[in-house]
Amino acid sequence: MKLLTLNFLTCALKPCKASPLSFPLHPRDAELEIVESELNLSFLRNILPRLAWEELRGVVRELGLPDLPEIMPEAEALGKASSGKKTNENAANENTITTTTDEDELSPKPEVQPEAEEPDLEPTQTALDLHRLLLETSLRAGSLVCGNCGHAYKVKEGVANFLLPGHLV
């Protein structure tokens, strides 16, 4: 189960959902694996504002993975113009700002994205790192524990199981 999923999961018990302690679930005895997938820059940019960044940082820390930046990166920091073909070693620390859009910063973003994304954008190191962490790093085995009731949901062969004891067949 890819780590991005944790951003949309909480305890299956109804009373827990009202408690802030039930989100996010806490991995325990986690066995991680990398399941490679193709990076989709526009997907990454779209999903970024949906992330509970602080909570995600906590989970990443609990898993012993390298810290996420304190502040969530801007969607604009995920893509850069591809013309200058520099290697990522030096580009990693640069603040790559692309100025390909002319939208007013103050106006809310429209829900519908333009037809196709700028074709010549390529992922920055930030994008590569986020893709690796959110979409490729996966929980293979272990448990997900609710911080409110303490219930542990098992993860086996990459599948998290949220059936509650009373529902087990």
Place this chain on the structure above:
Amino acid sequence: MAESEPRGEEYEAQHVHSVYEEIASHFSSTRYKPWPIVERFLKELPDGSVGADVGCGNGKYLAVNPKVFIVGSDRSTNLVKIAQQYQPHATIVADNLGLPHPTHTFDFAISIAVIHHLSTPERRMEAVKAVLDLLRPPSSAQGQTGGKALIYVWALEQKESRRGWDEGHEQDVMVPWVRHSKKEKSQKRRKGEDHGAEVAAQTSVPQSESKTFLRYYHLYRRGELERDVGEAGGKVVESGYEKDNWWAIATLQGSD
């Protein structure tokens, strides 16, 4: 037609869940073509939308739009394992009545051919409510319409179908699923892409090689889905009939 066992959770465990777990791979091989209404709903979503597919089965609808993110869930571990292949989505094992998602966060949700498997009116309404409660509520202040759910259930009125059920027929039925060990046979003569490979029963396969499983269904009559949506706190924005099924697109009712 259905026996006199008390309906509810235990009943569904025996007459729905264990059957799907058992027939998962065969069931999956017969399900590849998305229904047009569902496909349209998923393709019209803005890029980057986040949603849930409650009762995702083999993940057929996870393949439709890779520009949105869907958390699919199903009671059957075997089906969830099959559904895992569709990127960029995610799949988990969960019950429709105990979904492990934060409430009021998703842009969309789909429930395709699932709610008709719940065996009492209360549980069906609860299942609809569980789907609707995933949605972002409409906000009149920001002029947002809120999240949308597409719910799709089997219809009682299907006299053109092979089964020929229609108005006036018993709504709670047991539907056979016939599994043949010779897979090639069951691939043939598929009609309507709907709820079973039962059509395969018409081909001439030796009896000894087939096994029949019975699944419980509640066949929805006209207007019943809309009523469930209303009782569950939803508002129907569009509804209709497609290929032996009733469907409805709903949002949460506005707070005002």
